[in-house]
Amino acid sequence: MRKPDPQGKNNTNNGTNKLRKGLWSPEEDDKLMNYMLNNGQGCWSDVARNAGLQRCGKSCRLRWINYLRPDLKRGAFSPQEEELIIHLHSILGNRWSQIAARLPGRTDNEIKNFWNSTIKKRLKNSFSTSSPNNSDSITEPRDVNLGGLMSLSEHDIMAMCMDSSSPSSSSSMQAMAIRNQQFEPLPPLNNCYTSLSGVPGYFNVSTGLSQDSTGDGCYGSGHLGFLGNGNIGIEGDLFVPPLESICAEERNTTTDNTISKINNNIINSNNNNKVETLVENGNYWEGENLRMGEWKLEDLMEDLFSFPYLDFQVE
DNA sequence: AAAAGGGCCAACCGCAAAGCA
């Protein structure tokens, strides 16, 4: 972390127009927070200027998104979040912003740090402990249990872990697909919020489900798997949980209209019009039915955007 | 008790895409 610069050695004081860098002081946070609450988000360089901050707009944006936003969820990641991150990362690769978009209250930076510091290490450990004599000769891939997360082969895990340059880990998916000559479902994700079951090769989006009857946060069960031709197959109906997004929930509960307004701005700007639709339709996503047989990776990526944004309460 | 090492995480950097004149 960079030192806060209370004396302003790096900043514009001293007669120059040099912008401040490094850690944000509480005063700067206050200024930015007050400005954002009163004026909402505009052009970030204007925000920096009008809020009286000697920071570049970029720095203000980052500070707001990663730290000051009222809808941020602080604290450790829950096991459900961990699981979801791993699962999404296996599909999306290092597309942290897209992963973060499905974890309300979490930032891409947070998830990225969490992945690099914790999960990556854990996956590596799982790999090494599961193969005590794994010198450099990898022969038969074995299944590795990631602490109850999912069961993948060593090759798969290594590909996922090491192939961080691949934007979508497509090479690892291809590797899995090649190895799996037939549809081979991955184990269902416990506590996941978009789960799949039913007719192989197709899924429907069922909407308007009420509550998770089991109370474990899981709305149905099913499998996502890889097809021998390198495509991704879905086995099942996609059950979408009732979407009481942070946005909608806070709209109902908060008495602070200003904060509510800000939240709406943030979420609407992040999610385009999807959340507005959700809210207008009584907190349930009433998106069009999705049908498909086999997905190529890029198609899957596309269709991930049509998934509702996940929301669950931690603790 | 002090030094070394490693983990964590806030923030910066560079690049690409989008928007606009």
Add this chain to the structure above:
DNA sequence: CTGCTTTGCGGTTGGCCCTTT
């Protein structure tokens, strides 16, 4: 169409802090 500005993203850095030696 072109060039400039702004925004957004992912990778990387650097410093605090905790643990180990």
